[in-house]
Amino acid sequence: LAKTTQPISMDSYEGQEVNITCSHNNIATNDYITWYQQFPSQGPRFIIQGYKTKVTNEVASLFIPADRKSSTLSLPRVSLSDTAVYYCLVGRLTGGGNKLTFGTGTQLKVEL
Amino acid sequence: DAMVIQNPRYQVTQFGKPVTLSCSQTLNHNVMYWYQQKSSQAPKLLFHYYDKDFNNEADTPDNFQSRRPNTSFCFLDIRSPGLGDAAMYLCATSSGQTNTEAFFGQGTRLTVV
Numbered sequence: 001l002a003k004t005t006q007p008i009s010m011d012s013y014e015g016q017e018v019n020i021t022c023s024h025n026n027i028a029t030n031d032y033i034t035w036y037q038q039f040p041s042q043g044p045r046f047i048i049q050g051y052k053t054k055v056t057n058e059v060a061s062l063f064i065p066a067d068r069k070s071s072t073l074s075l076p077r078v079s080l081s082d083t084a085v086y087y088c089l090v091g092r093l094t095g096g097g098n099k100l101t102f103g104t105g106t107q108l109k110v111e112l
Numbered sequence: 113d114a115m116v117i118q119n120p121r122y123q124v125t126q127f128g129k130p131v132t133l134s135c136s137q138t139l140n141h142n143v144m145y146w147y148q149q150k151s152s153q154a155p156k157l158l159f160h161y162y163d164k165d166f167n168n169e170a171d172t173p174d175n176f177q178s179r180r181p182n183t184s185f186c187f188l189d190i191r192s193p194g195l196g197d198a199a200m201y202l203c204a205t206s207s208g209q210t211n212t213e214a215f216f217g218q219g220t221r222l223t224v225v
Contacts (some may be wrong), residue, residue, distance in 0.1 A: 045214030
């Protein structure tokens with residue numbers, strides 16, 4: 001499984017864009033990149049997933065360069081409620097893999 | 113509507129007394145996972161089932177066992193809980209057919225006294 005490296009923590013203010021970068025140098029050809037959000041005392045929640053280039057949904061964008069050795073989660077105009085831990089996961093859930101392994105995560109703190 | 117349900121949300125058990133945590137799903141997913149999450153740490157995978165095939169992580173202590181009697185239910189058995197087993201235990205599911213998202217339950221917070 002590809003090991004991931006993320007910043008331990010980040011601070012931001014309401015209304016700003018936040019970019020969290022994850023390094024995954026050993027990503028395999030069949031691996032996907034998935035980000036989860038976790039609030040205290042809750043289970044992680046899926047945010048976004050991508051394989052290459054750019055993916056956007058209603059809450060975030062995911063940028064993946066051509067070599068796929070890193071990825072950046074972009075949260076536009078964060079609010080206090082975006083304060084959470086964000087996990088980058090690399091792997092696949094099919095083809096006998098079925099592994100979902102979390103890295104250390106990034107604690108995002110949003111202030112007024 | 114909750115799709116992955118863990119019961120109970122909070123569980124207190126005595127040191128050394130066997131305890132079972134339960135997880136049910138309404139998604140008909142093939143894969144079910146159990147994670148242990150201690151304070152300020154990332155979730156740590158204990159084991160997972162693909163249908164009835166059990167996959168144990170190499171560093172999961174023997175004290176932790178699991179059962180999956182059918183597609184919908186999965187149980188985590190801690191045979192002799194120690195103080196170090198106090199944690200949040202998370203259950204998750206994935207289809208096993210597509211690389212989409214995994215769904216997590218709210219977790220069970222286990223306290224060992």
